[in-house]
Amino acid sequence: MNNIVWHKTSVTLAERIGSNGHNPCIIWYTGLSGSGKSTIANVVDRKLYERGCHSYVLDGDNVRHGLNKDLGFDDVSRVENIRRITEVANLMTDAGLIVGTAFISPFMADREQARKLAASRFIEVYVDTPLAVCEQRDPKGLYKKARAGDIPHFTGISSPYEPPVMPEVHLRTASLNVEEAAEQVIQALIEKDIIS
Ligand SMILES: Nc1ncnc2c1ncn2[C@@H]1O[C@H](COP(=O)(O)OS(=O)(=O)O)[C@@H](OP(=O)(O)O)[C@H]1O
Numbered sequence: 001m002n003n004i005v006w007h008k009t010s011v012t013l014a015e016r017i018g019s020n021g022h023n024p025c026i027i028w029y030t031g032l033s034g035s036g037k038s039t040i041a042n043v044v045d046r047k048l049y050e051r052g053c054h055s056y057v058l059d060g061d062n063v064r065h066g067l068n069k070d071l072g073f074d075d076v077s078r079v080e081n082i083r084r085i086t087e088v089a090n091l092m093t094d095a096g097l098i099v100g101t102a103f104i105s106p107f108m109a110d111r112e113q114a115r116k117l118a119a120s121r122f123i124e125v126y127v128d129t130p131l132a133v134c135e136q137r138d139p140k141g142l143y144k145k146a147r148a149g150d151i152p153h154f155t156g157i158s159s160p161y162e163p164p165v166m167p168e169v170h171l172r173t174a175s176l177n178v179e180e181a182a183e184q185v186i187q188a189l190i191e192k193d194i195i196s
Pocket residue numbers: 032033034038060061064073077078079081082102103104105106140142151152153154155159
């Protein structure tokens with residue numbers, strides 16, 4: 001990049017890891033609207049907080065109120081949405097945090113790019129809930145509106161979702177309750193030596 005030079009930080013990541021007592025990582029939740037991403041991410045976040053970990057959840061609905069409020073739901077906007085989230089999540093891991101990202105993130109290529117940037121600090125969690133179950137839950141009434149033709153490009157109905165092939169954690173929420181699902185994520189963090 002022309003005329004831009006990376007500035008070294010005075011506090012190193014190793015120092016932050018030392019004072020936090022855990023490693024940073026991105027817990028990348030992906031799944032259909034209503035699959036349970038936000039619910040599970042927040043239960044995991046609470047468990048991490050209670051263990052004294054430094055963590056935060058970036059949530060699709062919340063981020064689209066601010067940083068990404070200029071973006072819609074056509075393919076190009078979704079790619080840009082995930083690109084920005086990837087960058088923000090990486091800054092947050094550089095600050096030593098365990099970051100949960102709860103975005104539909106429908107395209108495999110975008111998730112793979114996030115994985116590449118985060119290197120070993122990336123845990124993909126597929127919140128695998130069949131469309132019929134999401135539609136039955138319909139916590140925000142969006143599927144009803146999408147079926148009525150009131151929301152264009154709705155994921156699973158008029159916009160694609162590419163499921164992960166080899167996620168680190170695969171949560172089939174139709175046969176797992178929220179607590180069991182969150183506990184599987186915590187176990188994965190322990191196995192990967194993020195927390196002890
Ligand atoms: N067209 C369309 N398709 C899907 N979702 C829609 C749409 N319009 C609005 N919403 C609401 O926006 C939330 C998804 O935003 P994301 O940033 O996670 O989407 S994406 O990753 O860019 O695909 C999503 O939130 P979740 O239900 O939490 O997934 C919806 O509440």
